Amino acid sequence: MTARHGLATPAPDGQADAPATMSRRSDYVVARRRPVLAWAVVAAYFASVVAANWLIERFGVVPVGFGLSSSAGVLAVGPALVLRDGVHVLCGRTVALAALAVGAGVSYAIASPAVAMASAVAFTVGEFIDFAVFAWLAPRWTRAVLFGGIAGAVVDSVLFLSIAFGSLTMFPGQVLGKMYAVAAASAVIGVRRRRRRDR
DSSP: OEEETTEEEOOOTTOOOHHHHHHTTSOOOOTTTOHHHHHHHHHHHHHHHHHHHHHHHHHOEEEEETTEEEETTHHHHHHHHHHHHHHHHHHOHHHHHHHHHHHHHHHHHHSOTTTHHHHHHHHHHHHHHHHHHHHHHTTOHHHHHHHHHHHHHHHHHHHHHHHHHSOOTTHHHHHHHHHHHHHHHHHHHHHHHHHHHHO
């Protein structure tokens, strides 16, 4: 981690100096410096939870590419995984866990009765797995977002399909649909960090 204009910035992937290693076990809170951004990301996170349930109700099953299909909600679940990481970075672990809990309640409350429990359980466990992997790998941000997202997507998909339908037929499509946002976010972070390193 290096200091730039009085602000701490994380070390590039693969480079963990002493301060960066220490920050690995602490919150990465910048909400006090950027309150508008922090609240915007929190709001977007909750919006993605609402969108996931709305998409399922509105569109049901949709193609996600490569001949695979999935419930339409995955198009918002992927962004939710990335946005939860954003809440973690901007607001810290405590707020991230609180947002996760509120999101689980929202997911249960607005989901159709047929999938309410599946939606809430899958959301809670999947998001917590993403949280745990992200916290473990941070501040290696590219890896943290990518591998946390993969773990969260897999767990969320297995639980949702098993509880709601008793079948994993759509598992490949579920994971693929969620990974679009995760892969895109990881790529953007990686490019930005590489450019910063080359300056």
